[in-house]
Amino acid sequence: MSWTGFKKATARAGTQILMKTGQVERTNDRDFETELRRYRTMEAAATKLQKEAKGYLDSLRAMTASQMRIAETIDAFYGEAGAKDGVSRSYKQAVTDLDAETIKALDGPYRTTVLDPIQRFCSYFPDVNACITKRTHKQTDYDAIRAKVKKLTDKPDKDVTKLPRAEKDEQLAKAAYDQLNDTLTSELPQLIDLRVPYLDPSFEALVKIQLRFCAEAYSRMAQVQQYLDADTRDQYAQGKLDERVEEVLQQIRDLSIAGTI
Amino acid sequence: MSWKGFTKSVTRAPQTIKQRFNLGEITKDPVYIDAERRFEELEKETKRLHEESKKYFDAINGMLSHQIEFSHAIQEIYKPISGRMSDPDSFMPEGNPEGIRACEEYETIVKELQGTLAPELDMIESRVIKPADELLEIIKTVRKVALKRDHKQLDYDRHRATYKKLQDKKDKTLKDEKAMYKAENDVEQATQDYNYFNDLLKEELPKLFGLEREFIKPLFQSFYYMQLNVFYTLHERMQNIDIGYFDLTLDIEAAFEKKRGDVQEAAEAISIVKFKATGGRKPGSGSKYASKALEAKGERRTTLSEGTETPPPPYSPGPEQNPMSPPLSATSWGSAAKSKPAPPPPKPKPKRLSGVPAAETVTALYDYEAQAEGDLSFSAGDVIEIVTRTQNDNEWWIGKMRGKQGQFPGNYVKLG
Numbered sequence: 001m002s003w004t005g006f007k008k009a010t011a012r013a014g015t016q017i018l019m020k021t022g023q024v025e026r027t028n029d030r031d032f033e034t035e036l037r038r039y040r041t042m043e044a045a046a047t048k049l050q051k052e053a054k055g056y057l058d059s060l061r062a063m064t065a066s067q068m069r070i071a072e073t074i075d076a077f078y079g080e081a082g083a084k085d086g087v088s089r090s091y092k093q094a095v096t097d098l099d100a101e102t103i104k105a106l107d108g109p110y111r112t113t114v115l116d117p118i119q120r121f122c123s124y125f126p127d128v129n130a131c132i133t134k135r136t137h138k139q140t141d142y143d144a145i146r147a148k149v150k151k152l153t154d155k156p157d158k159d160v161t162k163l164p165r166a167e168k169d170e171q172l173a174k175a176a177y178d179q180l181n182d183t184l185t186s187e188l189p190q191l192i193d194l195r196v197p198y199l200d201p202s203f204e205a206l207v208k209i210q211l212r213f214c215a216e217a218y219s220r221m222a223q224v225q226q227y228l229d230a231d232t233r234d235q236y237a238q239g240k241l242d243e244r245v246e247e248v249l250q251q252i253r254d255l256s257i258a259g260t261i
Numbered sequence: 262m263s264w265k266g267f268t269k270s271v272t273r274a275p276q277t278i279k280q281r282f283n284l285g286e287i288t289k290d291p292v293y294i295d296a297e298r299r300f301e302e303l304e305k306e307t308k309r310l311h312e313e314s315k316k317y318f319d320a321i322n323g324m325l326s327h328q329i330e331f332s333h334a335i336q337e338i339y340k341p342i343s344g345r346m347s348d349p350d351s352f353m354p355e356g357n358p359e360g361i362r363a364c365e366e367y368e369t370i371v372k373e374l375q376g377t378l379a380p381e382l383d384m385i386e387s388r389v390i391k392p393a394d395e396l397l398e399i400i401k402t403v404r405k406v407a408l409k410r411d412h413k414q415l416d417y418d419r420h421r422a423t424y425k426k427l428q429d430k431k432d433k434t435l436k437d438e439k440a441m442y443k444a445e446n447d448v449e450q451a452t453q454d455y456n457y458f459n460d461l462l463k464e465e466l467p468k469l470f471g472l473e474r475e476f477i478k479p480l481f482q483s484f485y486y487m488q489l490n491v492f493y494t495l496h497e498r499m500q501n502i503d504i505g506y507f508d509l510t511l512d513i514e515a516a517f518e519k520k521r522g523d524v525q526e527a528a529e530a531i532s533i534v535k536f537k538a539t540g541g542r543k544p545g546s547g548s549k550y551a552s553k554a555l556e557a558k559g560e561r562r563t564t565l566s567e568g569t570e571t572p573p574p575p576y577s578p579g580p581e582q583n584p585m586s587p588p589l590s591a592t593s594w595g596s597a598a599k600s601k602p603a604p605p606p607p608k609p610k611p612k613r614l615s616g617v618p619a620a621e622t623v624t625a626l627y628d629y630e631a632q633a634e635g636d637l638s639f640s641a642g643d644v645i646e647i648v649t650r651t652q653n654d655n656e657w658w659i660g661k662m663r664g665k666q667g668q669f670p671g672n673y674v675k676l677g
Contacts, residue, residue, distance in 0.1 A: 038342040045337035052331040059323035066316040070484070073306045073313065077477045091485060113517040120525070124534035131536035187533045194528045195338055196357045201520035203335045203360070207367065208513045210328070211499050218496035221489050228482065236486040244479040245392050249399075252472045257406045257465045258399045 012137060015144040024147040027139055032181055035188040036132065042192055043125055049199065050122045053114050053206070057107075060213070064099040071095045087227045094220045102216045106209050113205035121198055124191070135184055138177040145170045273412065276419040285422055288414055293459055296466040297407065303473060304400050311393040314484070318385050321491065325375045329368060336364040363507065374498045381491050389484050396476065403469065410458035417455040420447040526663065621647040623660065623674040637667030645674060 018024040071092040149170050152163045225233075235241050252258055279285050339360040424444040430437055528534060625643040629636075637660055639645060645660040654671035 041342045042338070045334055049331065049334035049338065052327050052334050056324060056327040056331060059320045059327055063317060063320035063324060066313040066320060067488075069309060069313045070317065073310045074477065074481050076302070076306055077474060077481075087485075088481070091481075109513045113514060117521075117525070121528070124528070127536040128533050131533045134536075183533060187531045190531050191528065191534065192342060194524055194531075196360065197522070197524045198528055199335065199338050200357065200360055201517045203332075203363075204507045204520065205513050205517045206331065207502065207507055208516070211502065212513070214492065214495040214499045218489075218492040221485075221492050224485065225489070228485075232482055233486065236483055241479040241483045241486075242388050245388070245476060245483070248472055248476040248479075249392055249395055252396070252399055252469060252476065255403075255465050255468060255472075257403050257461060257469070 008137070011144070012140045015140050015147075018147070019143065024143050027143055027177075029181060029185070032135075032185045035185055035192075038192050039128070039188050042195055046118070046122055046125075046195070046199070050118045053118050053202075056206070057110060057115065061103065064095065064103050067095040068092075068099050087224065090227045091224045094224050098217055098220050102213060102220070106213055109205070110209050114202045114209070117202050118199065121195075128188075128191070131180065131184060135177070135180040138173070138180055142170070142173040142177040145173045269412070273415050273419065276415045276422075280415065280418070286418060286425075288418055288455075290459060290463070293410075293463050296463060299470060300403070300407065300466055303470065304404065307393060307397050307400055307473075311390065311397055314385060314389045314393060318382055318390065321378070321382060325371060325378070328371045329375070332364045332368045332371065336361055336368075339364065367502070370498060370502055374495065377494050377498070378491060381487055381494065385484070385487050389480060389487070392476075392480060396473075403466075406458065407462060410455070410462055413451065413455040413458050417448075417451040420444060420451045424448050523664075621650075621676075623647060623650075623658075623676050625674050627673050629669055629673050631667065635667055637662060637665060637669045639669065645669070 015024055019026050071088070075088045075092050077088075145166065149163070149166045152166055156163065232241075280287055339357040424441065424447070427433070427437060427441040427444055433441065622644050625639045625641050625645060628640045629638060631638040637645070639662060643662060645662045648659040648661055648666060650658040650660075650671065654674075656671055657668045658671045658674075659666065659668050
């Protein structure tokens with residue numbers, strides 16, 4: 001913090017204490033307070049939206065990434081046996097395509113229509129918050145100087161020049177405060193009103209991107225089926241595959257190296 | 262480690278060192294070495310299969326819950342925001358009731374989807390992750406056997422070395438003879454132990470590999486069908502999404518642009534959203550005190566950024582048709598604003614959307630703040646469409662950006 005900033009902060013801290021003890025009156029602007037509360041609500045909602053939008057993309061990526069690694073592992077298992085049926089190859093191809101093409105193709109639109117707009121909207125908040133902080137500071141300054149003027153009027157000082165000087169300072173402080181207060185009171189509702197048109201298109205885009213992802217993921221996965229025997233599906237449905245897994249697992253357990261020696 | 266284990270590892274230590282540095286005679290069984298290598302791979306892959314199927318399971322769940330949370334958040338946005346929650350009269354007729362309904366419908370669909378997928382996902386848990394887990398346990402046991410075999414090999418080599426040393430000794434004393442007899446016994450014992458484990462592993466590891474393949478095949482097939490089911494359900498449910506609120510016929514980006522219009526520009530026209538850059542007011546309108554403070558701030562900022570940024574080149578003063586030179590204070594205002602890193606430029610519209618052939622464009626190298634009426638402001642990195650330009654970049658060109666047209670110094674941009 002700079003020296004000037006520090007001096008200001010100290011002076012304001014003093015005023016804060018005087019306010020608490022009731023020696024300085026705080027200006028209360030109901031309109032602004034209302035708008036501020038509305039703004040805070042919106043800020044919280046938009047920040048959450050940003051988090052969720054990012055989370056969705058991340059989990060989508062995590063899903064395809066682990067699919068790919070599973071495919072690699074399975075291919076490695078099959079690889080030693082010599083991939084005769086081509087299932088593992090085609091599965092690997094399908095998930096690789098899903099990752100490389102579908103996700104990459106949707107990544108751009110997702111960014112332009114969902115992530116970036118929301119992020120941009122959220123990027124306004126630090127600026128608005130800086131403005132709000134400044135307004136609070138100006139308000140404190142104004143309250144402090146007003147209390148000073150009041151004190152001088154109630155109990156005139158020996159130095160007669162003090163009162164006019166303080167009054168002039170009061171005017172300046174009021175102007176600075178009013179300017180920021182008016183800007184905020186008029187512009188916060190404008191920003192709040194724009195939230196729906198601003199963020200609404202992203203919702204539709206998100207839903208559409210999901211639709212497209214699901215459709216493509218399904219069609220890519222379904223292609224692998226042709227490499228599997230026709231009755232594998234029935235075996236799966238009847239739980240035969242699980243039985244087989246259990247059976248083999250038992251055989252492995254029966255190996256003497258797997259037992260306790 | 263038990264006491265017995267500890268004494269064993271101490272007696273084995275010299276031989277372990279010898280083996281590490283490849284000293285003396287070390288038994289190498291090529292068949293076993295190969296099996297061991299394959300076993301290591303198997304171990305690694307089983308571990309990976311287990312971890313990844315778990316991650317996959319989590320990711321799908323995460324995807325759905327993020328969908329729901331997103332819709333919650335957007336619903337919050339759609340709701341009318343009242344400053345006084347306790348006062349129902351203060352609710353303003355704003356917000357987006359149709360949007361809220363769409364959210365609710367969407368949420369119902371996703372929740373249903375989550376419900377439908379839950380058993381499928383449980384199946385991944387119980388039928389893929391669990392068997393893989395069990396296999397991993399077995400592999401750990403096998404790993405122990407392999408370790409034991411390595412120890413026995415060490416013992417075998419160690420005893421053999423001792424025996425050989427004694428045997429090679431020229432004139433043996435009675436003590437040596439005794440020791441030799443003992444060493445011979447040890448060698449015999451160690452050979453038996455080692456062979457037992459070595460043969461066991463050599464015989465059974467290939468069996469394990471074979472079984473593993475048999476194990477992985479149905480496991481993979483089940484996993485595949487589960488996955489297919491998951492995607493099928495996702496696809497089915499999402500396909501049937503019938504929320505009138507969404508225009509599903511249009512392309513993603515086209516619909517987005519259409520629905521969005523110029524709301525971003527409108528939002529950015531509000532001065533408080535770039536308060537830090539401009540101080541929230543137009544140049545010249547603030548009090549003298551405030552503008553002074555801002556100038557000071559601007560100076561501070563420019564000195565800060567000096568080290569990192571190369572200053573833009575000087576441009577020639579404005580063209581003749583712009584005789585109004587901006588007031589001096591405006592210049593410093595401009596520089597104060599310039600030193601703040603510009604927000605990322607908006608993405609250019611996808612080419613296929615704009616039917617007209619691409620016009621010549623230039624990319625801004627530096628920030629430029631309008632100095633007079635009719636100038637075009639931009640930030641470094643912005644892409645400007647050229648309306649007219651000359652060959653000389655020290656002149657002022659005319660360009661268009663975000664629907665605004667204006668002049669700017671040609672040396673502030675680069676072609677392309």
